[in-house]
Amino acid sequence: MLANYPTLPDTSPQYKATLDLFRLLYGTMRTRKLSMVLYVASYFSIIDAWKGLRTGYKRGARMMYAIQQSWSQKSRFSHLEFLNKLIFPQPWQILKAVMLRATALLLAVFGSAAAxxxxxxxxxxxxxxxxxxxxxxxxxxxxxxxxxxxxxxxxxxxxxxxxxxxxxxxxxxxxxxxxxxxxxxxxxxxxxxxxxxxxxxxxxxxxxxxxxxxxxxxxxxxxxxxxxxxxxxxxxxxxxxxxxxxxxxxxxxxxxxxxxxxxxxxxxxxxxxxxxxxxxxxxxxxxxxxxxxxxxxxxxxxxxxxxxxxx
Structure with missing residues (x-):
């Protein structure tokens, strides 16, 4: 079902910007807990980003599928494969949403130790x-x-x-x-x-x-x-x-x-x-x-x- 969806060209500015975005998010992760937090944050943030758009449901389903596939393969650094399946018209808006979600989740996970x-x-x-x-x-x-x-x-x-x-x-x-x-x-x-x-x-x-x-x-x-x-x-x-x-x-x-x-x-x-x-x-x-x-x-x-x- 998802095979007919277009992908970003490797040379497009959107692809490069999005690639840098997820390198920033996932490339420095050292623990499974932090990686999971960012995956969950990305999941909810992507849904928010596409909410209300005409094509939001299709793209949201595509993103959820990619996240589930990436996590099921136990790969914390699979952003290249992840990006090939997605379309990101405004990657830095997604970055903002992801970081806000991640901050809230991190505070919930580590709140008692950091307080x-x-x-x-x-x-x-x-x-x-x-x-x-x-x-x-x-x-x-x-x-x-x-x-x-x-x-x-x-x-x-x-x-x-x-x-x-x-x-x-x-x-x-x-x-x-x-x-x-x-x-x-x-x-x-x-x-x-x-x-x-x-x-x-x-x-x-x-x-x-x-x-x-x-x-x-x-x-x-x-x-x-x-x-x-x-x-x-x-x-x-x-x-x-x-x-x-x-x-x-x-x-x-x-x-x-x-x-x-x-x-x-x-x-x-x-x-x-x-x-x-x-x-x-x-x-x-x-x-x-x-x-x-x-x-x-x-x-x-x-x-x-x-x-x-x-x-």
């Missing part, structure tokens, strides 16, 4: 940057906080710390946000016969006042009191030098598994507080700051990994 928002990141503590140049990037899987001015030297028995506070909202109602892993990367110098202890502490608070209220002291370190002590998780690791001083780049990685309170209907998750402490043991000096990479340096970076879990 989470880190509203702000602040810091406190003597080892934190003394400027306002703290930056962050990434999402749930690879949030990275850059501390460009983090540079501390401490003597035996001394300690220093830096704490970051993340205000998080627009979460998934009925679920808790779990901080799984914290990794702090930087350059470490140890003088001879020196040991250093790294502590990572994570806890959640409802408001900013919970993070700055009364504090107690433990081993010379100021601990900030929170409303719910039960959700605080602390992990530690150590490294030491021998008879000679050492300098090396290190990744201080800790699995903390600290869960937020259950997110309410308003989407507010809370304030995540992550403290990184350094304690010098032995008789020498400890330096922690920028990494050395050949002749260049790289700032201290703190990486966080999250996931949602049921309450």
């Amino acid at each position: 989470l928002r880190i509203k702000s990141v602040t810091h406190s503590g003597p080892a934190c940057p003394q400027s306002d140049r703290l930056t962050w990037s990434g999402g749930l899987d690879d949030l990275t906080i850059t501390l460009p001015d983090f540079s501390e030297t401490i003597a035996a028995g001394q300690t220093t710390s830096c704490q970051v506070h993340l205000l998080i909202d627009e979460g998934d109602p009925g679920k808790a946000l779990l901080l799984q892993d914290v990794t702090v990367s930087g350059g470490l110098y140890l003088s001879s016969n020196t040991k250093v202890d790294f502590y990572t502490t994570a806890y959640w608070s409802e408001t900013a006042s919970d993070t700055v209220s009364r504090c107690t002291c433990l081993l010379g370190v100021r601990w900030r009191k929170v409303a719910d002590w039960s959700n605080k998780v602390a992990k530690s690791t150590s490294t030491a030098s021998g008879s000679a001083a050492v300098f090396r780049n290190v990744d201080v990685a800790q699995r903390v598994n600290s869960a937020s309170p259950c997110t309410g209907s308003d989407g507010y998750v809370g304030i995540l507080n992550v403290a990184f402490r350094i304690i010098s043991q032995g008789g020498g000096l400890v330096f922690f700051g920028k990494e050395r990479k050949d002749v260049d340096t790289s700032p201290v970076v703190e990486s966080l990994a999250f996931k949602w879990q049921s309450c």
Whole structure:
């Protein structure tokens, strides 16, 4: 039935424009889910584009048939075969319709993962940057906080710390946000016969006042009191030098598994507080700051990994 329909000449401007259009749409797809979204978006957009036209029903049937054939062959990159079966008098109008449909579908498919928002990141503590140049990037899987001015030297028995506070909202109602892993990367110098202890502490608070209220002291370190002590998780690791001083780049990685309170209907998750402490043991000096990479340096970076879990 469809064999008698005309096709666009390979040299026509409409054919070339439409070919570029679908290369743009499908040529960069890497996942079956995204490809399916664009196929569905194209399906509905084409129906809209031809609606009300005298030949719309015939052309719409032709396009639906081509889409079904292309998808049944499990080919995400079959736009050449796809285009040979179609007539596109106004390809860029179809592009606009397809992209609008695709945007709506993508928001529906990925809405809960993309909704989470880190509203702000602040810091406190003597080892934190003394400027306002703290930056962050990434999402749930690879949030990275850059501390460009983090540079501390401490003597035996001394300690220093830096704490970051993340205000998080627009979460998934009925679920808790779990901080799984914290990794702090930087350059470490140890003088001879020196040991250093790294502590990572994570806890959640409802408001900013919970993070700055009364504090107690433990081993010379100021601990900030929170409303719910039960959700605080602390992990530690150590490294030491021998008879000679050492300098090396290190990744201080800790699995903390600290869960937020259950997110309410308003989407507010809370304030995540992550403290990184350094304690010098032995008789020498400890330096922690920028990494050395050949002749260049790289700032201290703190990486966080999250996931949602049921309450």
